[in-house]
Amino acid sequence: MKTKNINFIIGSILVGIMLVFVLIGIFYTPYNPNQMDGSVKNMAPSFTHFFGTDNFGRDIFSRCMEGAKTTFLVAIITVSIGVIFGTVIGAISGYYGGILDEIFMRIIDVLLAFPSILLALVFVSVLGTGTFNIIVALGILFIPSFARVVRSEVIAIKQLDYVKNAKLMGASSLRIMFVHILPSTFPILLSAITIGFNNAILAEAGMSYLGLGVQPPEASLGRMLSEAQTYIFSAPWYAIAPGIIIVVTVLGFSLMNEG
Template sequence: MKVSWNRIIGAILVGIVLLFVIIGVFYTPYDPNAMNGAAKSQAPSLLHWLGTDNFGRDLLSRVMEGSRTTFFVAIATVAIGGTIGTLVGALTGFYGGRIDQIIMRINDGITSFPSILLTLVIISVFGIGKYKIIWALGIVFIPSFVRVVRSEYMVQKEMDYVKTAKLMGASDVRILFLHILPNIRPILVSTITIGFNNAVLAEAGMSYLGLGVQPPDASLGRMLSEAQAYLFSAPWYAIAPGVMIVITVLGLSLVNEG
């Protein structure tokens, strides 16, 4: 059996990030939002391992909190887009017909817009904030899941095991979700991984622009935005959240490629 080093390295990187996030749920060295006027923009030290920001907040605690926020947004986004997209894709791919044509034309129309532009349009309706960006990104992610799942269901419904299940009297619901869905698991897992990867980048981008997580809450993108004015005077301010984003995206990409 050939060893997939991409998957191994990716799993290690993702494991490191997940460990960091899980620890941050239960423990942070300092209150992530606690300001200390006497410790502004301090370099990394034994007291503050990653240094402090311009408000004297501990960057290690902020990165732990920001990673948790970014992961929460990404998970919720993929959950919304994946659940709705999988359901719609399964129904249209299995039944086809005029409804399928109408839904896919709508789907094509949505995907014709750049995802960032569509997100900005949705945000302009819902407003800005953590939960608003979750719904905005979730809606944007639906078409990609619809297209992938629909194409898989169109192939699987012609397979012998589906025809056998129909002859044995299995209901459509049972065939849809107990017979076909497990058989498209590999492509679905890959799509979820890519979606999570894109959601991390999208959240970071939206928060960087000030449209996602709002201060004083921390997110990796928000921290990069706040660090922009201190790139030369306090470069450590941007390094920590930037490295965390890179490790997360690289790890997930390697896992998916493997």
């Protein structure tokens, strides 16, 4: 079996495990993720609390389920924003070219010239903290990368014979772009989506870790890592659980993308 196939299978298994973990968390958690119990603060993992408890006596397993759900939701929405708007911009820019293409590409070049996390910090500082604002900020930042990918594919595909035949038969520009050209971009777009999902998870975790993303008491994997750093020696399980979830998820999508 080829290495790429093995990577894809392993990646799919890891992502599948995380998806099951998130889906179960939507309908059921062993404890209320925000329920505090002072009698069990910083309790080590046990049959009662699988991942232990935090400094407020909250069940870490339940908070990991809730935090993973939040992180996945933010990643899905932000990548969807990037895909939808980036695809439209890239298709129009690549198909029509000319001055329109120049304007779009120069704006995209400016956005891509800065580190994404730095721009996210700027957006959040303007918009304010919170889940909605981080979704808007990250969604805007993902548009340029998808627009550039789609544009390059559209430029190549629009020169093919079947597209020229569609023009000769009188097909409208919109039909040619969205019916004849864009479906052919799906393979490379799918690869870009897996990379984007990876980046979105890391970006959300990073922003929440800095206190600029998801706000307490709402659970977030990045926020949990930030809260756990004070107890890294006295209660290491507080940081290990959310850290492993992030690593497994990112590794899974990376392996899928390679495959």
